[in-house]
Amino acid sequence: MRKLPSLQALRAFEAAARLQSFLLAAEELHLTPSAISHQVRGLEAYFEHKLFNRSNRRVELTDSGGRLLATLSTAFDMIEEVCRDLSPKAAAESLSVHCTPSFASKWLGPRLPAFMREYPSLTIRMSSSAEPVDLLKEEGLDVAIAYGSVRAQAGVVIEALGAERTAPLASPKLVGERFEREDIAKLTLIESKLNPVRWREWFKQNGLKMPDKPQPSFDRAALVLAAAVDGLGVALESVRFAERELASGELVIVGEGLYSPIERETHFFCYRAADRSSRKIQQFHDWLLRESRALSRDD
Structure with missing residues (x-):
C-alpha cells in the first residue's frame, strides 16, 4: 500500500507553488483561498517542513517546497499526458x-x-x-x-x-x-x-x-x-x-x-x-x- 499524503492537498500545493499565489490557485481549482491554505498547512504538518515562506502579498517556496514542486510538476505532467492519450478522441x-x-x-x-x-x-x-x-x-x-x-x-x-x-x-x-x-x-x-x-x-x-x-x-x-x-x-x-x-x-x-x-x-x-x-x-x-x-x- 502506497504511503502518500492527500492527493487533493498535493494538487493545492502544486497550483499555489506554480502560480505563486494562494488566490490564483483557489481560482484555478474552484476553491477558496482559505481552503488552499488549509491544504498546504496539512502538508507541512505531514512532512514536518515548511513549504512556503509567507508574507502579506506573496508566498515563496522554501527549499523543501521547491523540491516537492519539481517532482509534482513532472508527475502531474505525465499523468495528464496519459489521461489525454487514453481519453476518447473527439470525432472530426x-x-x-x-x-x-x-x-x-x-x-x-x-x-x-x-x-x-x-x-x-x-x-x-x-x-x-x-x-x-x-x-x-x-x-x-x-x-x-x-x-x-x-x-x-x-x-x-x-x-x-x-x-x-x-x-x-x-x-x-x-x-x-x-x-x-x-x-x-x-x-x-x-x-x-x-x-x-x-x-x-x-x-x-x-x-x-x-x-x-x-x-x-x-x-x-x-x-x-x-x-x-x-x-x-x-x-x-x-x-x-x-x-x-x-x-x-x-x-x-x-x-x-x-x-x-x-x-x-x-x-x-x-x-x-x-x-x-x-x-x-x-x-x-x-x-x-x-x-x-x-x-x-x-x-
Whole structure:
C-alpha cells in the first residue's frame, strides 16, 4: 500500500507553488483561498517542513517546497499526458462535397486551405465527376455543386453561385500586341464540350460571323485551358476557371474591351431541404458564397 499524503492537498500545493499565489490557485481549482491554505498547512504538518515562506502579498517556496514542486510538476505532467492519450478522441466532423473535376481542380481546390483554416474541425471529403448526382439517392453526399442547367427537384435546395463571365482566353504569344476586332476569326477556336456557352452564341452576341473551320474540342475545362496555354488556339471558358493562368500571364482575355463577354449562372449549390438546419452545411454554404461574390467583384 502506497504511503502518500492527500492527493487533493498535493494538487493545492502544486497550483499555489506554480502560480505563486494562494488566490490564483483557489481560482484555478474552484476553491477558496482559505481552503488552499488549509491544504498546504496539512502538508507541512505531514512532512514536518515548511513549504512556503509567507508574507502579506506573496508566498515563496522554501527549499523543501521547491523540491516537492519539481517532482509534482513532472508527475502531474505525465499523468495528464496519459489521461489525454487514453481519453476518447473527439470525432472530426466531415462534409462530403461532390462537384465537377474542373471546378474541383481549378477553383474550389485552391481555396480549400483557407476554408480549413477558418473551420479546422470540419474535414472536406470531395468526389468529382462530370455526371450530375441525385442527392435524394446519394445519401453519402452532403452537398453537390452542379454545373450547367439544373432541374428543380422537390426536397432539394438549389442556389446559384453568382453569374460567371465567359470570355475568349489565349496565350499572349498567340494574340500578339496589335489585335483587331476581326482577328479572332483567324485563330483556332477550341471547343469546351461541357460548357453551356458555345462559340456560335459568342460570335452572334458580338455581331461577328463565325468562321467555318474545324474546332478541336475537349470535355474538361481544365484540358481546354491547358490547350490554350500551350498555344493550340483560343478557348471560350469561364474566367472563374482561369484565375491562376490569368494571374501568371500564361493566358490573357483576348481583345478585352473589344468584345462583349457572356455572363451566366452556371454553378449551383445543392443540398437536401431536410438538412437546411445543418451547421456544417451552412458554414460551407456561407463561405462558398463569400468566395463567389468576391470573385464577381474582382471581375
